[in-house]
Amino acid sequence: MAQNDAGPRPARLGLCAACHGEAGMGQAAGAPNLAGQREDYLRLALREYRDGRRAIPLMRAAIGPISEAELDQLAHWYSQQTPATAKDKP
Amino acid sequence: MAQNDAGPRPARLGLCAACHGEAGMGQAAGAPNLAGQREDYLRLALREYRDGRRAIPLMRAAIGPISEAELDQLAHWYSQQTPATAKDKP
Numbered sequence: 001m002a003q004n005d006a007g008p009r010p011a012r013l014g015l016c017a018a019c020h021g022e023a024g025m026g027q028a029a030g031a032p033n034l035a036g037q038r039e040d041y042l043r044l045a046l047r048e049y050r051d052g053r054r055a056i057p058l059m060r061a062a063i064g065p066i067s068e069a070e071l072d073q074l075a076h077w078y079s080q081q082t083p084a085t086a087k088d089k090p
Numbered sequence: 091m092a093q094n095d096a097g098p099r100p101a102r103l104g105l106c107a108a109c110h111g112e113a114g115m116g117q118a119a120g121a122p123n124l125a126g127q128r129e130d131y132l133r134l135a136l137r138e139y140r141d142g143r144r145a146i147p148l149m150r151a152a153i154g155p156i157s158e159a160e161l162d163q164l165a166h167w168y169s170q171q172t173p174a175t176a177k178d179k180p
Contacts, residue, residue: 029130036126036173040119054144083126083173 006080010073015062024081039079046071096170100163105152114171129169136161 013022016034021027024035034042049059050071063071103112106124111117114125124132139149140161153161 026128026131029128029134031128032131032135033127036175037123038116038119038121041116041122044119045122082175085126085172 006077007073010070010077012066012070012074013077015066016074016078020078023084024078025084033083034078035081035083037079039075042075042079043072046075096167097163100160100167102156102160102164103167105156106164106168110168113174114168115174123173124168125171125173127169129165132165132169133162136165 009022019027019031020034024033024037026033045054046063048054049056050063050066052060066074099112109117109121110124114123114127116123135144136153138144139146140153140156142150156164
């Protein structure tokens with residue numbers, strides 16, 4: 001489990017980790033890597049999924065019950081993860 | 091200028107680099123890092139922008155004239171870039 005400047009493991013991480021991995025490496029074609037992504041971009045994208053401006057029902061459903069503070073915590077967590085490079089990838 | 095398994099610098103890179111950087115590190119809040127992103131995800135996202143399933147007019151305009159082969163070349167280029175980690179970032 002990744003542990004760095006990301007702070008405590010977010011309580012809701014499991015919702016994201018199924019597709020994006022706990023350390024932010026996408027597990028499938030439709031699930032992008034989030035590790036080391038821009039925190040401001042992640043916060044923006046999460047809200048666009050939640051508000052439907054990004055029409056991805058799965059993301060909207062997953063985010064639905066999550067509070068603003070939790071969204072920011074998840075964005076921070078993933079922005080602080082170290083992306084695996086092409087060489088590290090399985 | 092990044093040079094690794096990415097192959098030759100794509101001719102259209104300039105269109106992307108303005109916001110995403112040549113090496114795939116986003117230059118602004120709305121422009122995500124692309125470095126080291128999943129190649130299959132990038133190919134998918136580029137087509138969703140082109141077809142309007144992702145309603146981002148700027149991306150649709152930028153991609154408009156780009157051929158399938160060039161889209162794949164850009165996706166490959168960025169997927170092979172090494173993401174700067176939090177420590178490397180300016």
